[in-house]
Amino acid sequence: MTLKQRIVATVAAGLLIATAPIAAPARAEGIALRMTIWTGNKAHLQLLDDIAAAYRKDHPEVASITYETLPFDGYTTALTTQIAGGNAPDLAWILENSAPDFVSSGILLPLQDTLRATAGYGYDDLLPSATALWRRDDALYAYPFSTSPFGIFVNLDLVKQAGAKAPADRIAAGEWTWANAMADAAAVHAATGKAGLVVRDFDYKLWDNLATIWNGWGAAPWSADGKTCGFDQPAMAEAMRFLHKAVFTDQAMPGPGAPADFFAGDAAMTITQISRATLLKDGGFAWDLVPLPKGPAGEYAVIGQAGIGVFKAGPNADAAASFLAFLTNPQNSARLAQYFPPPRKSQLVVDQLAKANPLLKPGQIEAVVVHGIEIGEVKPSHTGNAQIAQVVRAGLDALWQPDADVDAALGAVCARIRPLLAR
């Protein structure tokens, strides 16, 4: 073989290898659905897998349904990167804080017709208050998969050790207020050296979790129409002064850079949602779940929501919507209720939820979940949320200093987000 022949042969072989995948006929494998989620919890995934397997039994055209766990921190970033790369999933959990961006973008498939047309679905059973964030007029762009009020998990052993009153006793005596709750948290820290109250997932960065506290003062980061900054309003300033004192003077909350995990027994109380109760399964301490204390503005509740949406540009959008209708039908919704409180009126009754949540007592479910959903407000959200969240985070850093000027810091936050709110 001459050199010329050898070169030609090599190039031809290279081309053949390079084009082989294109030339090979596509195998008909059926529909593969992919859904991004942020839970990596084994029990959650097992239940979701069971439901997917049941669906596939009746839908042989769907070859596979996979759940792709993306880390909670940076979830939306990872999801939008997939979308930008032309690799959007078929379905995705969407956090409440990015709901306005997704709902208004037009990227999601309206679901109301598919859900209404599904036999036995009971579309009108969905609470309007739960679907509000995900609706534009009559069109529903995502199903409010989890409508979970925040409560306070309490480590009763630590509270007892510090000689403080148990929150249940305070509730019975009508003195479950933020002032008393923080005093008890400070007492635990002083007596045991463990952390007092931890706002889970906040870590001095994800500040929207503080809505679970400042809503008790009637404060909000912006007005209902999203146009006016609320950080420099008197109610917010009052709530932030309270928080600042709790962190830096009373040491009722661990300060920045001093993380503490309630579920490992390192803190007296933590504000979070009932889906975290699974972390207490093998808990080495006595615990209780109580509603958020009363603030100066009275009783209140805060709800964290997650929606599931279907991307309309995907080749399997209709199949994905059909699977979503199955996943959230009354039967599956009742099963999922043990982790993710459903938006269905008929299922938000204590008996049903108690059956689904063996870890929680009926009294806890009544006070935190059922009553919480009745009176609760969803955590704050806004279009352009990521940028606003980042600018507020940077601004609030000035507040998380021992000698901070609270009013000046809050005023600066407003000065920086006003142009973004006005967009």
Added chain:
Amino acid sequence: MTEAPTMTAGHPRPATSTATPFWTFRRRDALAGYLFVAPQLVGVALFVLMPLALVVWYSLHEWNVLAGSFDYTGLQNYQALLEDPELPGVLRATALFSAGLVVLNLGLALLLAVLVNQRLRGMTVFRALFFSPVVVSLVAWTIVWGFLLQKDGGINGLLAAVGMAGPNWLRGETTALLSVIVVQVFKNVGLNMVLFLAALQTVPHDLYEAARIEGAGRFAQFRRITLPLISPTILLTSIITIVGSLQVFAQIAVLTQGGPGVSTTVLVYYLYQQAFQFHAFGYGSALAVLLFAIVAVLTVLQWQLRRRWVFHES
């Protein structure tokens, strides 16, 4: 010698024998050469040149990932660079970070190189020790430092043992920037140390001997002999370190996420925020072009200045 003209005149040669064949030895040689470099060229074109061109193209567009829109906006993103209220703070943080990193890294690397260049027993152990962070996974290294730098972390524990109260390192604007610089310096100082060490060992000993005879002290020897002779390496390490300092990302993402405030939001991290967190891919691309321009200008500047201070270059 006389045969050839006779043959040409009387019996013309057939066409095949007179035309030069296309595949001359030179051509075949060149083709083989091109084929050898082709995989590398394809890689560079696909993964370096094409993305570079695409970034410039994207920077001329408004790309809304969620809405699926991609609209040509001309120089609007570059106009936005001039009007961005956050950008001056970001550039300031970037400049402080780079300056701090370059000075600390090169200074410490040179000091360590001089120290481990001594002919003492067990010196190779120290060389290996100082170099070892270079081979450690960057993210693992940064996460461990994140624990050490916490308010009640290892560093403050050590300080408390000697009766000092350490600051909350990652929560103060100055201490956070300093922490990120130091974490990065300790990670990579070993590489520059090895380069300096190699350079130090090429300096001829007779020069020092001559200097000593002339009465030069140790400092004068270092300043007049060592520094000029290792200046090509100083140029190399400073270019590598400056370019590297402008690309630092993982340490910021793991340790501070750009905070507190925007004190550690360097240009690369800001670019990431704009593109991947705020979904402003067009503006993020304009920031990438700005970063590219800054790196290019700094490198060219150093290359030009080398004639002034690098030995052998004047």
